[in-house]
């Protein structure tokens with residue numbers, strides 16, 4: 001195949017991948033109603049999401065971890081726990097377990113939870129050591145203080161009842177909560193979007209930074225570290241630059 005054909009093929013795959021991940025954004029006037037845009041439980045989304053992350057994991061193993069993988073590992077390291085128990089809410093097919101195996105030196109035990117039965121099935125078929133369970137990140141069946149470090153895994157942005165999700169995360173953690181890859185903006189108020197994620201309708205929340213930080217504080221969590229995660233600029237839609245942050249928080253009560 002010629003270089004030109006190769007370049008066209010590469011561009012085609014890039015555009016296709018990008019389109020399949022996030023597409024057709026619209027701004028909502030108010031917080032969406034319960035039960036709206038629940039595309040995450042589609043089994044097609046599970047296999048698309050799983051497939052989308054395979055090349056990123058390959059890059060990780062080739063020594064080029066994506067920025068969010070680095071942010072997560074950095075936040076976990078900064079908690080300085082020995083042999084921690086870790087729970088991830090919104091774990092998808094469990095790739096952050098693989099990320100931590102590659103980038104975190106401390107032995108740890110990992111449990112992943114996701115609302116999608118199809119993702120949990122893929123996770124169980126992919127990784128044999130961790131535990132995986134189906135559940136809702138805003139109301140799990142797990143007891144208080146179930147883990148040393150709770151990861152809210154790029155999921156707060158998809159939870160209309162995010163206040164409840166923050167309280168649930170805090171309840172499950174003995175000390176540390178990581179709110180991973182949270183999209184934020186500085187000027188607009190917290191903004192609700194509808195979009196297609198991997199071809200299915202979902203909601204997405206872009207948090208006003210001050211509002212989010214106040215909410216974390218009022219929920220009894222102290223922000224210990226704020227790390228840049230993946231680039232995510234919705235300026236074309238919102239009229240201001242947006243980015244993502246990974247927050248390491250500790251109980252302050």
Ligand SMILES: C[S@@+](CC[C@H](N)C(=O)[O-])C[C@H]1O[C@@H](n2cnc3c(N)ncnc32)[C@H](O)[C@@H]1O
Pocket residue numbers: 040041088089090091092093096113114115116119135136137138153154155158159180181
């Ligand atoms: C963007 S993916 C993030 C995957 C991974 N944790 C990461 O950090 O890259 C969001 C995941 O959250 C899950 N999810 C969405 N709503 C949820 C809910 N209410 N409870 C649990 N998981 C949920 C989706 O099924 C999806 O796998």
